[in-house]
Amino acid sequence: MKIFRNLTIATWFGVLLLSQAVHIPGWAQSSDTTKHGEFYGAIQTTHPDWFKESFLDFEEDIAEAAAEGKRLVLYFHQDGCPYCNVLVEDNFKNPDILRFMQDNFDLVAINMWGDREVVQVGGQAFTEKTLAAALSVNFTPTLLFFSEDREIVFRLDGYRPPDEFTHILNYVAEKKEREYSYAEYLAMVSESDAITPLGQPGWPVLELFDLSQTGARPLAVLFEEPDCEACQLLHEKTFRDEGAAPILNQFDLVRYNRWSEDQVIRPDGTASTIRQWARDLDLGYTPAIVLYGAGGQQVIVLDAMFKTFHTLGALEYVASGAYQHQPSFQRYLSERADLIRESGQDVDIWRY
DSSP, X not given: OOOOOSOOHHHHHTOOOOSSOXXXXXXXXXXXXXXXXXXXXXXXXXOOTTSOOOOSBHHHHXXXXXHTTOEEEEEEEOTTOHHHHHIIIIITTSHHHHHHHHHHEEEEEEETTOOOEEEOTTSOEEEHHHHHHHTTOOSSSEEEEEOTTSOEEEEEESBOXXXXXXXXXXXXXXXXXXTSOHHHHHHHHOOOOTTSOOOOOSSOOBOOSBGGGOOSSOEEEEXXXXXXXXXXXXXXXXXXXXXTHHHHTTSEEEEEETTOOOEEEOTTSOEEEHHHHHHHTTOOSSSEEEEEOTTXXXXXXXXXBOOHHHHHHHHHXXXXXXXXXXXXXXXXXXXXXHHHHHTTOOEETTOO
16 A cells, blocks of 8 residues: 655645634644644555546547447546545456446546546536536545436445445446436345344434434434444444544434334424435435534435545534535545644544
């Protein structure tokens, strides 16, 4: 693994620090004499040569893909992104996934901080970075799957492991979006038992089924399922990290089995089953975390694999109210990591 030393994380993201300070519980501003912490976990990725060499006119790309019986995928990435690296190394180098991708999709790579000119569907010109901002790309990798009719039929915000990634590829390649949502498709192919109770989490959560009365504090809704290894990591690793408690203590935290038929009243007052709520959100990964600001506004959804730094960063982004003045979650993470390092502590974005 390549480690970037003595560089700010803002350089890694390819953006300048914003002037607005970010408050991080447990970390104080350091003096100029304090030794900065190290930054670990960034991994450079070499993209495979089967990615499409595109002139970045997406209507042309869609038409060319359709002529070959394929669909276009836009893949937003950034330098040093370890989630992008595992997508390329674990997913795209899997022989079955590689063959399926090449047979069914044309994939075009977009640097979310890049300056190349692109022509979006509809003919409007952007740079790569202004297109990423216009599309609210908050995570890398982000993959947008287009239909022959130039519509985005599936959006994947973040990394999914090979088995789950294969479900997405099948869903889009078989054009199942014409029949049902991805959440409905996932329910058909999933072996999860809605009756099996969830195991005891490693962090206390509330048993609330009427969330319309919350809103005085930020709200985190966890959608999980039985026998979920990633859910166990969330509770036993991320939520027990030394920096987690000051952030989690600011939230009302509730936890549901995503397949449950139990009734719930959502923060907006809508009544449904938990299963239907997960379907309406089109959740495809467990644990999924839906974060609401004080007042009940849905702010951000974590519906992919995220390790400790990004998960706690998303929680702090909401708890601090930073989302109200900083629309870019990636830029917020840049500031957050630099403040931690300025306090003399190391940042490792690729650990639990």
